[in-house]
Amino acid sequence: MPVLPRPRGPVSAAVLDVLGGRRAAGDLPSHPDGDPLGADVQLALYCCYELHYRSFDGVADDLEWDPDLLRVRRRLEDRFLDAVRAEVEGGDDVEAAVDALLVEPTEGSGPSWHLARDGERWQLDEYVALRSIYHLKEADPQAWVIPRLDGVDGRAKASLMTVEHDEFGAGRADRVHARIYADMMAALGLHTGYGAYLDAAPAEVLATVNIMSLFGLHRRWRGASVGQFALIEITSPPGSARLVTAIERLGLPAAATAFHAEHVEADAVHEQVVRRELIAGLLEREPQLAADVVLGIQASTLLEDRFADYLVRRWSDGESALLAPVASAASGRTLRRWLVSQNG
Numbered sequence: 001m002p003v004l005p006r007p008r009g010p011v012s013a014a015v016l017d018v019l020g021g022r023r024a025a026g027d028l029p030s031h032p033d034g035d036p037l038g039a040d041v042q043l044a045l046y047c048c049y050e051l052h053y054r055s056f057d058g059v060a061d062d063l064e065w066d067p068d069l070l071r072v073r074r075r076l077e078d079r080f081l082d083a084v085r086a087e088v089e090g091g092d093d094v095e096a097a098v099d100a101l102l103v104e105p106t107e108g109s110g111p112s113w114h115l116a117r118d119g120e121r122w123q124l125d126e127y128v129a130l131r132s133i134y135h136l137k138e139a140d141p142q143a144w145v146i147p148r149l150d151g152v153d154g155r156a157k158a159s160l161m162t163v164e165h166d167e168f169g170a171g172r173a174d175r176v177h178a179r180i181y182a183d184m185m186a187a188l189g190l191h192t193g194y195g196a197y198l199d200a201a202p203a204e205v206l207a208t209v210n211i212m213s214l215f216g217l218h219r220r221w222r223g224a225s226v227g228q229f230a231l232i233e234i235t236s237p238p239g240s241a242r243l244v245t246a247i248e249r250l251g252l253p254a255a256a257t258a259f260h261a262e263h264v265e266a267d268a269v270h271e272q273v274v275r276r277e278l279i280a281g282l283l284e285r286e287p288q289l290a291a292d293v294v295l296g297i298q299a300s301t302l303l304e305d306r307f308a309d310y311l312v313r314r315w316s317d318g319e320s321a322l323l324a325p326v327a328s329a330a331s332g333r334t335l336r337r338w339l340v341s342q343n344g
Helices: 012-017 038-050 061-065 067-083 094-101 111-117 122-133 156-167 177-187 203-217 219-249 254-285 286-314 330-343
Strands: none
Touching: 012 038, 012 067, 012 122, 038 067, 038 203, 061 067, 067 203, 094 203, 094 219, 094 254, 094 286, 111 122, 111 219, 111 286, 122 177, 122 203, 122 286, 156 254, 156 286, 177 254, 203 219, 203 286, 219 254, 254 286
16 A cells, blocks of 8 residues: 655645544644645645545545545635636537547647657656556546446446446456556556655646546536546547657667557547547436536646646756656666756
């Protein structure tokens, strides 16, 4: 099991004290403060959500439903969601929101573009390490929405399960996407432990995962969870293709390309299922969720763009994007860059 991370401010310190048994949940602050998109709040939220996934070593299982911890989580969620909604356009035109995802720029500036063109090995290591915060739990956040979809009409639920079936290996343990990602990490010499790079992950990374958990854990946001899932499945193939190009350009072993090669093919099929069956089936049954589907797409797009901008900005300045060094086969250069960034 993963170990508890280091705190990044008073809010995360208080939550981690509760999880570590050093503080009673009833003593948590009633109105936790801090930047809702900042590292302190995002880490606190991530740790609260993680109790519903794999949890942490030594943390009592009954804290998952502790009312005082849930109260604090709810306040942090409200502030997080308010901050995100203030930055997106909103609306209920699902078709327009989906169509926008289908348009690929002829020349982009995001991490996959950078890595495909001229990214260095240490940058690829950083990208893979940071993405492991999600990909080692891939499709788990979206699984929360399964029981919240109509099983009698069944169109939306059946299509979601079609995609999830592939995400979880279609009955083969060695094809589970989280497993394939771990195999890629091993091929790159990275630590494959679940949550191994949590202390290295900046707020921008945590926010992309937290929004999935927020939408997935609340029935109220089932439409937004479907929208967020659509974003992943629709936009994944071209980005994955660029990452395959990056890995091959760097002369890395074929095992390192398997995960992204899988997503080039599988997600091209998933995109059709999500658009034509999942979203259409959901809105046919519950048309009032259109604005929530749009919110899911726009909120995740916003947070993914923030993460991409952070990465490219740090790399363009010749600095590590990590908050702690990555231990890898190419870690010598990465470690030196991290030390420079920390010590000036």
